[in-house]
Amino acid sequence: MSLFLDPGTRLVAATHNPGKARELAALLEGRFDVVSAAELGLREPEEPESTFVGNAIVKARAAADASGLIALADDSGLCVAALGGQPGIHSARWAGPTKDFGHAIDLVESRLADTESDDVSAWFVCALAVAWPNGPVVAVEGRIDGALTFPRRGGRGFGYDPIFIPEGGALTFGEMDPGAKDAISHRARAFAALKAALF
Numbered sequence: 001m002s003l004f005l006d007p008g009t010r011l012v013a014a015t016h017n018p019g020k021a022r023e024l025a026a027l028l029e030g031r032f033d034v035v036s037a038a039e040l041g042l043r044e045p046e047e048p049e050s051t052f053v054g055n056a057i058v059k060a061r062a063a064a065d066a067s068g069l070i071a072l073a074d075d076s077g078l079c080v081a082a083l084g085g086q087p088g089i090h091s092a093r094w095a096g097p098t099k100d101f102g103h104a105i106d107l108v109e110s111r112l113a114d115t116e117s118d119d120v121s122a123w124f125v126c127a128l129a130v131a132w133p134n135g136p137v138v139a140v141e142g143r144i145d146g147a148l149t150f151p152r153r154g155g156r157g158f159g160y161d162p163i164f165i166p167e168g169g170a171l172t173f174g175e176m177d178p179g180a181k182d183a184i185s186h187r188a189r190a191f192a193a194l195k196a197a198l199f
């Protein structure tokens with residue numbers, strides 16, 4: 001079995017997060033025939049692992065075996081230094097069952113205030129995994145460092161983007177043009193590693 005992905009290969013993007021799906025589609029640049037997990041009616045798997053890579057593998061494996069297609073999954077999150085790396089792999093969970101990221105951002109702000117630390121450094125991590133149905137899996141990781149800012153700024157992007165300023169920048173991911181975020185983000189960095197391995 002070849003682990004190279006030929007242009008036009010049918011792939012399932014194993015995410016139920018529309019923000020991620022949009023960014024993954026932009027990174028894939030029409031190179032593959034991509035169907036979404038929602039279009040195939042795939043269920044959202046549990047995320048039982050303790051690492052981003054572990055959870056990306058679980059999601060890709062589940063989607064590939066259920067669909068019979070090669071699957072690309074993303075597990076990602078925001079890590080805050082003063083919170084010992086939280087919310088990290090629990091980034092989606094901090095938004096609660098209604099996926100309210102206004103609430104998740106308020107929670108980051110109040111937990112940070114509780115620490116009385118003035119360290120606002122943070123980083124985003126993205127693990128990407130590609131799994132072949134009943135076959136191998138390849139996983140990579142990307143990271144971008146930056147700083148948190150409150151109150152939130154900008155209505156672009158998704159999730160925690162309005163409070164994150166990437167290193168060396170002035171705008172939050174929520175204020176940046178989507179193309180500018182895609183040029184430097186944790187997802188873009190993971191994607192570059194995947195491209196080197198598989199394309």
Ligand code: ITT
Nearest residue numbers: 015016017074075076077078091092158159160161
């Ligand atoms: P899937 O598992 O279906 O892909 P999810 O949203 O549950 O969707 P995760 O478990 O990987 O995915 O949660 C990651 C959370 O981290 C996500 O909900 C975002 O809020 C946040 N996150 C990840 N990448 C981000 C980015 O580029 N900008 C802002 N927030 C991001």
